[in-house]
Amino acid sequence: MIRRILHYSSPAARRLLIAVLAGSVVIAVLQGAAFLMVVPVLRALFGGGTAGAGGPLIILGAIGVVYAAVYWAVSRLGIRASTAVLESLLARLGDRLAALPVAWFGEDRSGQMAGIATQGAMFVSTTPYSYLRQILAGFLTPATVLVGMYFYDWRLAVAMTAMVPVMALGYRALQKRIARGDAAHAEAVAAASNRVIEFARVQPALRTAGDGSVADRLVEDALQNQHRRNRAMLLSGGAGIAAFSAIVQASLTVVLVLGAYLAIGGSVDPATLIGLLVLGVRFNEPIVSAGDLGGAIAVARTTLDQFDRLAAVEDLPEPSTPGAPEDWSVRFDGVTFGYGAEPVLRDLSFTAPAGKMTAIVGPSGSGKTTITRLVARYYDPEAGTVSIGGVPLPELGTAAVDGAVAPVFQDVYLFDDTILENVRIGAPDLDRDEVIAAAERARVDEIAARLPGGWDARVGEGGSNLSGGERQRVSIARALLKDAPIVLLDEATSALDIGNEIAITDTIERLRADRTLIVVAHRLQTIMTADRIIMLDGEGGIHEAGTHAELLAADGAYARYWAERVDAAGWRLASQD
Ligand SMILES: Nc1ncnc2c1ncn2[C@@H]1O[C@H](COP(=O)(O)OP(=O)(O)OP(=O)(O)O)[C@@H](O)[C@H]1O
16 A cells, blocks of 8 residues: 555655654554553552652653654654645646546546545545554554563463464455445446536536436436445445454453463462553554554555556557658548447548548448547557558657647537637647637637627636537637648538538638648538548448549439438529529
């Protein structure tokens, strides 16, 4: 446990922790030594005089003074050590989350992460000072007493030593039991947190669904499961602590009975027996409370396990020397990829030429968005390669891909900040005027003009004060500011109002002027003006590829798809007038 906490601590936190633990060892040993001094004092008093008690009393006083001084120092250092460990843990967690492959966040991890970052990290950071210190005292104080007992009466000391393995086994069993219950409990808490966060986030949808909807039931089930696990953890932990305490009591009773037997026989003097009784109580108390505290340690251990699991998540392979792309074309070569057992894309090959606009169309679920995720290297394909300018993405490296690609996805997230700051995320170093200039090119100025507060109007959590189309405009402005040579645009599937329609058409024109643009296209306007159209077949492959005119002339799947879409949209093409 200590080793694991040290592993996740900064060098400064490590030094503080080691000082606290060393101080705690000294405190525990001094406490044991103080108890041992009771026997010579009693012996002297039973011997009929106070004179012999002077020496032991002076030693006892000296132990008391040193004990108080070390205790004071450890208390001060303990708080500093806890804060330093907490800071280290949170910094580690932040760094790790920032470095994890984006795919890892596909599953909802918010509850689990919230648990680790708040209660879990706090528990781990306070463990050395609040719990380990007491556990050390729980074992070292009795151990010191035990060693001292050999000097007073070896038979009792041997009897006590014989009980040590029994207690150690009991302690291990207790810890295992508590750890098992806690791991199941932590899982249930994370699941319930996820559900509660989801419940708060999707309130509008839930209200439409009405009471008793699936989501209501999911929240209810998750909370009940958490409650059940909590009860099970408390019951099994409580029973374990009771059993352990019974083992300790029984062990000490054996030693005390032996002591009484020897005293009656006259081979142990009454002073040693009384001393033994005092020690017995003191011996018992810290061990039992150490058992109690073992529960707290087990909780901290579960959090450290979660840290270990985060550390063990496999990173995407990175090159030692990143390759240099020849141009900004994007190529898929025999790419096969799926999220589960069933591939979404099978042996897929196509090229999105540099500086051109490539539209990807196809039935719902055919893998259009998946293609853009592979270009942004959220995932690596299972087979085949995705390359930019002739360099496969693993040889280009995630940082270079991040720099070259600007995604404008449908699930764009806006931070609860001003419009201006939300655009600035694309290029944090630019000043206000430069950010506004880029935002104007994506027609975000029209949104700012509508909102009270203008550029400094807050957009609400997740951008809730803006419409879907408006959020996408902010996202396009970010991409313009980032000035990446490849832009991935996942067009909104829902119909846009005329203002957004014009703004997005306009900015697509700007984006395509000097960039490679890959659009998951839903709007007819986008599809027909693309330089190249890739039509997916819904089976993981490509039906047809070419320009709008070529594909219409081929009179195949694309021509049928186009006719249906035009009918559905009530469009009349100029050529048909
Ligand atoms: N994160 C994910 N985990 C598991 N399955 C996923 C995930 N994302 C997408 N899928 C599945 O992969 C398949 C392709 O999804 P994708 O979003 O790429 O299709 P699409 O063509 O963009 O669909 P649409 O036009 O409806 O947005 C679908 O069956 C979808 O359910």
